[in-house]
Amino acid sequence: MKILGVKSLERISEEFSRNIYFPEGVKVNVGMASCGIAAGAKAALERALRECPAGDSVEVRQTGCIGFCEEEPLVEILAKGKPRVVYRRVTEEKLPEVFRDYMEEEFNKKLILCQMRDPRSVLEEDRENPQEGVIPLKGIPFLDEIPFYAHQFKIALRNCGYIDPDSIEEYIARGGYFAFVRILAEMKPQEIISTIKNSGLRGRGGGGFPTGIKWESCSRHPGERYIICNADEGDPGAYMDRSVLEGDPHSVLEGMMIAAYAIGSTQGFIYVRNEYPLAVKRLVSAIKHAEVLGLMGDNIAGSDFSFRVKISTGAGAFVCGESTALMASLEGKVGRPRAKYIHTVEKGFRDGPSNLNNVETYANVPAIMLKGAEWYAAMGTKYSKGTKVFSLVGKVKNTGLVEVPMGTTLRQIIYDMGGGIPRKRKFKAVQTGGPSGGCIPEAFLDIQVGFDELTKVGSMMGSGGMIVMDQDTCMVDLARYFLDFLKEESCGQCTPCREGIKQMLDVLTGICEGRGKEGDIELLEEMGSMIQKFSLCGLGTSAPNPVLTTILYFRDEYEAHIQDKRCPAGVCKPLFHYEVDGKACTGCHVCALKCPQEAITGNKKEVHKLDQKKCVKCGICYEACKFDAIVVR
Amino acid sequence: MNTAHREIAAAPEELDYFELDRIVGEDYGGDRENLIMILQAIQRRYNYLPRPGLTYLSEKIGVPLSRIYEIATFYATFSLEPRGRNLITVCLGTACHVRGAKRIQEQIEHNLHICDGQTTEDGRFTLESVRCIGCCSLGPVVKVNEDVHARLTPDQVAKTLESYE
Numbered sequence: 001m002k003i004l005g006v007k008s009l010e011r012i013s014e015e016f017s018r019n020i021y022f023p024e025g026v027k028v029n030v031g032m033a034s035c036g037i038a039a040g041a042k043a044a045l046e047r048a049l050r051e052c053p054a055g056d057s058v059e060v061r062q063t064g065c066i067g068f069c070e071e072e073p074l075v076e077i078l079a080k081g082k083p084r085v086v087y088r089r090v091t092e093e094k095l096p097e098v099f100r101d102y103m104e105e106e107f108n109k110k111l112i113l114c115q116m117r118d119p120r121s122v123l124e125e126d127r128e129n130p131q132e133g134v135i136p137l138k139g140i141p142f143l144d145e146i147p148f149y150a151h152q153f154k155i156a157l158r159n160c161g162y163i164d165p166d167s168i169e170e171y172i173a174r175g176g177y178f179a180f181v182r183i184l185a186e187m188k189p190q191e192i193i194s195t196i197k198n199s200g201l202r203g204r205g206g207g208g209f210p211t212g213i214k215w216e217s218c219s220r221h222p223g224e225r226y227i228i229c230n231a232d233e234g235d236p237g238a239y240m241d242r243s244v245l246e247g248d249p250h251s252v253l254e255g256m257m258i259a260a261y262a263i264g265s266t267q268g269f270i271y272v273r274n275e276y277p278l279a280v281k282r283l284v285s286a287i288k289h290a291e292v293l294g295l296m297g298d299n300i301a302g303s304d305f306s307f308r309v310k311i312s313t314g315a316g317a318f319v320c321g322e323s324t325a326l327m328a329s330l331e332g333k334v335g336r337p338r339a340k341y342i343h344t345v346e347k348g349f350r351d352g353p354s355n356l357n358n359v360e361t362y363a364n365v366p367a368i369m370l371k372g373a374e375w376y377a378a379m380g381t382k383y384s385k386g387t388k389v390f391s392l393v394g395k396v397k398n399t400g401l402v403e404v405p406m407g408t409t410l411r412q413i414i415y416d417m418g419g420g421i422p423r424k425r426k427f428k429a430v431q432t433g434g435p436s437g438g439c440i441p442e443a444f445l446d447i448q449v450g451f452d453e454l455t456k457v458g459s460m461m462g463s464g465g466m467i468v469m470d471q472d473t474c475m476v477d478l479a480r481y482f483l484d485f486l487k488e489e490s491c492g493q494c495t496p497c498r499e500g501i502k503q504m505l506d507v508l509t510g511i512c513e514g515r516g517k518e519g520d521i522e523l524l525e526e527m528g529s530m531i532q533k534f535s536l537c538g539l540g541t542s543a544p545n546p547v548l549t550t551i552l553y554f555r556d557e558y559e560a561h562i563q564d565k566r567c568p569a570g571v572c573k574p575l576f577h578y579e580v581d582g583k584a585c586t587g588c589h590v591c592a593l594k595c596p597q598e599a600i601t602g603n604k605k606e607v608h609k610l611d612q613k614k615c616v617k618c619g620i621c622y623e624a625c626k627f628d629a630i631v632v633r
Numbered sequence: 634m635n636t637a638h639r640e641i642a643a644a645p646e647e648l649d650y651f652e653l654d655r656i657v658g659e660d661y662g663g664d665r666e667n668l669i670m671i672l673q674a675i676q677r678r679y680n681y682l683p684r685p686g687l688t689y690l691s692e693k694i695g696v697p698l699s700r701i702y703e704i705a706t707f708y709a710t711f712s713l714e715p716r717g718r719n720l721i722t723v724c725l726g727t728a729c730h731v732r733g734a735k736r737i738q739e740q741i742e743h744n745l746h747i748c749d750g751q752t753t754e755d756g757r758f759t760l761e762s763v764r765c766i767g768c769c770s771l772g773p774v775v776k777v778n779e780d781v782h783a784r785l786t787p788d789q790v791a792k793t794l795e796s797y798e
Contacts (some may be wrong), residue, residue, distance in 0.1 A: 034767060035767075035768050035771060035783070038771050038774065038782075069768075069771060070770060072770075234764065236725075236727040237726055237728045238725035239765075239767035239769050273764070274710050275763060275764075275769060313702075314669075314708075314765070315669050315709070315710040315711065317707065317708050317709060318764060329669065330666050332664075332667075332704075333704070334707045335707070335708075391728075391770070393772070394727070394728050399770035399772050407775070414734075422767055431727060465728075467731060467733050467769075478731070489764075491707075498666055527759070542727040596787075596788070618736055619787070620786070620787050620788055623733075
């Protein structure tokens with residue numbers, strides 16, 4: 001069947017919404033994004049398929065990730081007229097117990113993460129809440145009552161974890177492709193651009209350039225125009241694009257097609273990084289399904305608009321996240337950036353006008369078109385509208401993806417939603433913006449997240465990685481880590497970046513290895529400002545940020561390394577050693593059993609001894625001790 | 634980038650040129666724009682980029698061998714020398730780094746007596762590092778072939794590697 005208008009979408013929506021919300025028998029949804037699979041979801045899914053009485057009463061399906069990665073594998077079980085229950089940490093071994101728990105209506109609190117109050121997406125307001133009238137379970141929180149989901153509002157992640165990413169029909173049932181098909185029939189390109197401009201949507205990849213303005217200027221340049229999706233999510237610590245591509249690939253395709261119609265383009269390209277094989281697989285299948293329904297290809301939905309998408313994979317180069325480098329790589333060349341005297345909206349890929357947006361940006365577009373610019377612009381701060389997905393990771397209790405309105409404070413995200421720092425450790429900093437960003441100390445935890453707000457404190461929004469660090473993270477080592485990363489990833493074209501980063505790294509390595517000397521900090525600052533001013537592309541101009549912000553906020557740590565030859569966090573190996581704290585040691589013997597070097601000795605219930613000569617500072621004892629009796633000196 | 638210092642090694646097995654033709658021609662339309670993906674397909678087939686294959690590819694799509702070499706050494710995924718039967722990829726992304734990825738890497742190096750980028754003498758393992766595989770919430774993460782091992786601690790390393798022959 002081909003889609004020829006809104007009517008045919010409505011038919012599919014009606015049919016498949018029954019399947020999503022009111023299954024015939026019992027439905028088991030297993031979260032099968034890469035993160036879930038890593039936690040053991042694939043084995044759980046296979047066991048479910050093997051053991052559940054298939055065919056008549058139980059349907060086992062894959063979905064994307066609902067974001068709470070800490071509790072994965074997540075399995076949701078539902079049936080008509082019964083509560084929708086999300087079970088946590090459902091490994092292969094636990095699956096039969098979980099299944100029995102639902103079938104026999106025991107609802108053991110220990111197994112359950114939450115129940116669903118309202119599973120509808122933000123685009124389904126016309127539909128009645130499918131859980132209306134279902135008696136909720138007592139003593140089990142609703143999804144929105146869990147602290148992790150407290151401040152969340154899902155637009156870009158609206159379908160992740162709720163639909164089978166390989167089913168275009170389920171995407172349609174959740175309000176998908178309605179925006180695009182309506183636009184084809186009713187709207188002029190300029191009206192679309194105005195809507196996006198008025199919504200205040202800014203590029204979610206890091207730059208924060210207003211999306212509508214980019215579209216408009218691209219549409220004004222003559223020639224064969226190209227729509228490009230940047231899915232080269234290179235910032236380490238950020239994985240929201242992977243989650244969208246794996247959980248809801250059609251939202252990105254629909255966003256791209258709306259952009260293509262607005263700008264006047266017939267060809268789209270998605271540049272996905274090589275480390276995301278599952279995202280590529282799901283995109284390939286999504287494109288195929290869209291073609292079958294006539295939503296991609298020639299004369300889409302009976303109109304005279306045609307559009308095709310090609311997927312290209314990267315090959316492991318961070319710099320290819322930069323627009324000009326990405327376009328060079330798309331052309332099958334080495335990914336080297338060029339100076340942007342002429343912008344890519346005028347001359348980019350194949351020297352044609354090219355519009356490049358990030359995955360999350362495109363995923364927002366269908367929702368904005370359907371709900372209106374005012375609705376979107378009502379959320380957020382003065383200059384940063386809508387919501388943003390952050391990956392909350394590192395030393396924080398609840399790790400995962402959170403989508404919050406712009407303007408939410410860092411403290412709300414890290415403490416209310418993230419649950420603070422595990423193991424009673426102390427918060428030290430939060431790193432945002434990837435290798436180009438900076439570290440924000442505790443004093444600024446009450447700032448609101450937004451493009452300009454984060455820039456003001458020396459960091460940046462970037463693609464949304466939020467890496468929390470505690471007392472065990474050495475800020476000098478972290479700065480060294482980022483520069484080591486950037487030294488490897490520098491394309492080598494311009495001297496400030498290629499040579500400057502290497503020189504800064506040498507100084508930092510010296511400090512970490514105990515060879516730091518007076519004047520090193522000033523030297524780092526001087527070189528940093530030079531690299532910022534004179535590098536060719538964004539990679540170079542932002543490369544010194546992690547060093548400069550850590551010097552700004554954690555100068556005392558640098559000084560401890562240089563003057564006292566001491567690493568207070570216990571990371572830089574030549575600058576610390578472990579000791580047993582005689583007052584805290586209970587003689588439980590766990591450390592001695594775990595030590596691979598047999599460096600720890602002692603009788604049970606007596607204070608243990610650590611042989612410094614044998615110790616390789618692997619940290620196993622430090623992690624293993626429950627009494628904090630292994631200390632860094 | 635990280636392979637720049639390596640030399641192009643000779644092929645240990647006969648290349649199937651019909652198969653190469655199929656990869657280049659049918660799968661990727663002989664299009665130069667697809668060069669990176671063609672190289673990836675060759676690497677998937679042979680586990681590395683054998684020199685005779687690259688020479689043949691150069692003729693076939695009309696791109697000088699020097700340009701192909703440039704690409705093969707610029708991008709981190711490509712290897713110009715044969716790799717082990719099992720590929721260990723340690724994620725060194727920021728989230729894994731702050732949760733102790735370096736210690737995991739050192740433990741693997743210690744156990745297998747190889748450094749980042751090297752292959753064990755018996756050809757059982759190749760150790761590589763990667764910038765981020767996007768499983769940041771489960772760090773530190775190590776990928777062995779296609780299996781992702783999450784929340785690893787140094788003392789679990791030996792047991793994890795045991796099952797890979």
